[in-house]
Amino acid sequence: MKIAIVGYGKMGHIIENSAKNFGHEVVATVDIIAKDATNLVPQGDYDAVAKAVKESGAEGVIEFSHPSSVMGNVNALIPLGIPVVIGTTGWNDKHAEVNELASKCNGVAMTSANFSIGVNMLYKIIEEAAKLVSQFDEYDASVSEIHHNQKADSPSGTAIDIAKHLLANYPKKDTIVTDPFHQRPKANELHVASMRVGSVPGTHTVYFDSNADTIEITHRARSREGFANGAVHALERLTEYVNNGKLAKGRLYKMEDLF
Template identity: 40%
Template sequence: MIIALVGTGRMGQAVEAVAVERGHTVAARFDADHPLLDARDDSALEDADVCIDFSVPDVALDHIHRYAFWGADAVVGTTGWTDKLETVRDWIEEGQGGMLWAPNFSLGLALVERALGGVLPLLNDLEEYDVAVHEAHHTGKLDSPSGTALRLAEVLLAGLDRKTALEVETQHGAVEADALHVTSQRVGHVLGEHTVTLDSEVDQIQIVHTAKSRRAFAVGAVRAAEWVRGRKGLFTLDDMIDDGIGRGA
């Protein structure tokens, strides 16, 4: 498979290393010094089968529009654009390409989501448990809360009738009972840690996912590229997992 890499920072470097290990070739690279938005047409992609984008939120939507306009298959790990999700879906359908996006490409985190999906029907009947989400990242993280924390919050809100509102700001008073509190911490070089806490008067359960290296995300992104190649439509990591974590690639 031939890959166009959009974003050549530490995450992009990790993606390239995994791609080469899996027998793929990176034919084109784009970054701040060689912006994708300067490309006049899809020839700049060097006949890539899939674009893998770990750039920055400021240009993510413009990049996605390019992929759709060119009919190029893409994997997008950049966040900060999902308020335009339906617009993006229209672009992808019009361009007849395929795109898989996720706020976090760690397959381990995807397993956490599946675990929550199994617990939530039971938790919905156990009203004595309150829930919250906490995330910690390095001090260079551009968004807060992380896209992953917001995704976990969406899963919890969808599964719990008693939680109807999302609260992401620091609380200086009592938290409303129907609010799901999502907190953030920025410290040192933490790659990413997400904790879902279930708390009652008599016990506490925590589901914690800790990323040990960027390779955790890179493996998921490359496997997603293998899966999405040649497909048409807008997909998430859930679609790939439903298909057998890439067995359909």
């Protein structure tokens, strides 16, 4: 498969290696800064991004740029008509807008807060744990996440997804709070706390706490290769499912639609 990578920072380079290891051809790498990218485009020139991808002959795109650029890139890439996997986070409030764009131009894309297969298994584990723990009034719950100090958004998209999976199965909580508390939290508020330090790839923990004990469910990423491998697998499956009719064009899909 011929793949274009939009966003050629650390993750872009790792995705390139993963794609090649899986037997794919990387036909374009597009960035506004990286001098080793095959296509260096001016900041904000999303037409140039689309042109670089189109002229490369790419059959699919993996976008892994920056929250400030993701919407411009996505608006330029989806109308090309080839599958687009969006790895950049920090744009949850725009999902409906992107889905509408895909519908209008018959494009197809998928996104995930986290492409790690382990994290997607974690979501299922949390759902079952929340159902069990919610039967006992003495337990409270919270979520925390730690990432490297170069991450641009906070809290992580994965932490928010974890919180949503928890809320859907934990009736005592119905509101996510990501800001620091300056007063006693209300019983219905689920606190999602963030820390940025060093080069941590990503650690997410759910806490269930009572006077008697604490239950912790943690996922620790050892490296970014798991995210990159997952993104390449996502593009493979999205392309396969669109080609065989299992999924239709004109939509923004999520990880659970593919795995």
